[in-house]
Amino acid sequence: MTWLTILLPAPRKFSLRCRFTTLGLLFFLLVTGPTRADETMLPVAEQPVQYCIDPDWMPYEAIQNGVHVGISADYLQLISQKTGIQFQLVPTTSWQESLQLLQNGKCQLSPMLNRSATRDEYLSFSDVYFRSPNVLVSRREQPFLQSIENIGNRSVAVPRGYRLAEYLNRYYPQTPMVLVDNEQAGLEAVADGEADLFIGSLYSINSQIQKQSLYQLKVAGWIGLEDELRFGVVKPYQALIPLINQTLLGIDEQQKIDIYRKWTQIDVIRVTNYQLLWQLGVFSLAIILLLSVWNYRSRYYNQRLQEQNQRLEQSQHELEQAVSELEFLSNHDPLTRLYNRNHFDRTMQRVQRRSPQSQETLSLVVIDIDYFKDINDKYGHSTGDAILRELADILLAEVREHDQVTRWGGEEFVILCQHTTAEEAKALCQRITEAINQHTFASNIRLSCSFGVAEQTPQEDLLHCFERADKALYKAKKAGRNQICLA
Template identity: 45%
Template sequence: MPVRKTYPIKITLFLLTSTLIFLASTFALASNNNVPNNSDSSIPYCVDPDWMPYEAIDDGKHIGISSDYLSIIKQHTNLTFTLVTTSTWQQTIKYLKTGQCHLVLMLNKSPKREKYLTFSDVYYRSPNVLVSLREQPFIQDLSNLNGRSLGVVKNYRIAEYIETYYPEIQKTYVESEGEGVKLVAEKKLDAFVGSMLSLNARTQQYGYGNLKVAGWAGPEDELRFGVIKGKEAILADINYAITQISEKQRIDIFKKWNNVRIIKEFDHKLLFQLLAIVLVITLLFILRQRQLNRFNRLLSEKNKELESLTQVLEKTNHELEYISFHDPLTDLYNRSYFSQHIKDKIHDINRSKSPTCLMLVDIDHFKKVNDELGHNVGDEVLTQLSQVFNEVIRQSDIAARWGGEEFVFLLPETSVDSAKKLATRLLNAVREHHFNKVGQVTVSIGIAEYDHKSDFHNWFERADKALYRAKDAGRDQLSC
């Protein structure tokens, strides 16, 4: 009976083949579960368009700290991303809720946001601070606002935090941190709360030298990727990539974007007043609670925290004062400082009748350097040239970057003849210096002595005309 003998054999071979295919498929699936899922579909993402140095949109391009971290994520996955531009943070939130964006790169987790977003692991942390006018008292934290008005960006996590834990605070919601800082500088708000790095950047960007860091505010930012509901599958890839970020990469990104420094000299009298108030409250608390030993330990811990906070704020305020007076590229004084200083100096010159000269220095053919070699090389020339200036000028001279490739020098107690000698030394020093990627660079110099009757504008104009005479005569020379 040949049919009965062959039919079971065919069934057996079919079942064996099917089993092997099933086992192979199961093994492949298990293997795939051990590595990140690599999807080739492009993911539409949004950012806060005005939150530097963390992130922003500049000419349609994504820049900032989150941009650098996104580049690392791309290196460790096959995910691709497409930027969806927005004009405000409020519009970014709207796009996430409507599904026009599937991913947002840098935000805190909060109960409200968890309703429409799923979050990655934390990959960046930063403190929140309070900013106020310099003459305002030290605030320390949110609980010490005492009726002062406070600005906060609408839909930021810190806004949700204040609404929950400090509902009594008089809040004003703004569209961006730039708007909030401006309102404080214009005395329309008593204080503003936001991330320390971004507020530092705003202070430098708008030149608000009348502001200071007045205290810490709320929990620190724990920044994550946020993915809309239904798209959580990509979080496995993102979390895997986050674990691959090295400490060196984190430090390099921080150094790249943390180029803003904070100023203002710390008010020690205010600190002593604050300590006196704390001491009075402490004594009352001890008498009332009759727990002297326990409270003394608590007071010691609080004083250590306050001392540490004071040191940080004092250092931060000094740095902000320095950056408001200096050009960040050359480290010379900036135009704002020089203009203010010269007004005070003219009064002293008129009183002492001492000879004083103004010297303008302009780099010859500097536009050609930028056009042919690029602005990075041009910046390097400016940096090296400022070093040459510092080697030649005297300790009593004031050097400032006036703008672009033009520099101005105040030479007190200096006649025209002495100024010409100094200018000649400066011309020779610049000629002899080898500039990286450029070689030789020359400058033209204009000199004008103060006549004890005109204002700074006229004095500067005479020096500027002398500078143009030097350029018209062939450059690489001085004129009076």
């Protein structure tokens, strides 16, 4: 049998809560049985866990005057307080150096990083405890790209060693990539025209733009890939993961909010040089000329300072507007303003997780515009887009408050009808059909739609219910279109 040596603090510093937590971890390891020593063996007690961080990734983490600061520093301090485990920073000068030390085992832990296939080879990961959106950044004269799908042949700057570089190589191998040392270098590359775009985390980009006064840059799009930040522990120390996860669960929501506000809030600071004003007051009695010159220079620099503060406030306001727009676009179709497929998928997952004993009745309606391709071919896509918007307005007007209307793609729409039987959903389809018949669409076009309806059966997976509704739609179109078919 392989015996496990658990990392414990000195007995005099070991609180009652910490004893229960660590004894629980010991019980977990003993129950799981003996494993290979190189997978679960921890070093002798009394030795602090050596850890590495990204030395220049604010507000998440950084090394300033040899001290670990940022969001990850506060979480690491909470874990140390709650468990008694001691952590010791191994200073590095770059994230690439930190990753190398983790791979070599000279660092045993990193408190804030994304999981990736490459890192899974030498790290075990905790649960996600902080999320952040990733965005595209461009110069102000560039168009708003909305998403990574629209970057075309534009070059993208990415820091070396970041998970985003792996993501682009895997899913967008044709995208020209410019590797840089860190986020600051990437933003400067875009500002200097050495790259068209930079891809990175929203909060750290905001911090760098403010710090470097890169006001010629803007947020140009949203990337579906989020930063899902976790603790990463080298394989020989992976027995720490259950203890870290349990401790993270014990951190209350107010503590998380306080940490977030502490490191993401930007204050505009106005500086008054009282020493210079005092010297001016003394010498102004004797030298009137110097007083006049100093007053002129004071007005000049105060005006410059106010302009700088106004630019900071304007930049923050524009960034907040961009974030709000990105949040809306991530859940809505830009043409019809209905919910998009991404939001519908999340809704399906949430509804599917409801209790199996729930007696709630649910139906799905799949709608397809008849002969829509012919309309586009004959009248043009601008007319087709106008018809999609008008139909979206009709659907929103006819559904009930708790129904959810989604543009599934092209000319297809989906209505999620909660507390609704198939017959009630069919009646809804009839109301929609009557409204369509009474409406004259763009270019005086008369429109019809086909409907597929399915009611979720007990214990049925919602995806299977959707497939039945889709098959019912196919039957309606095969039967001559402008039909309502129940699954």
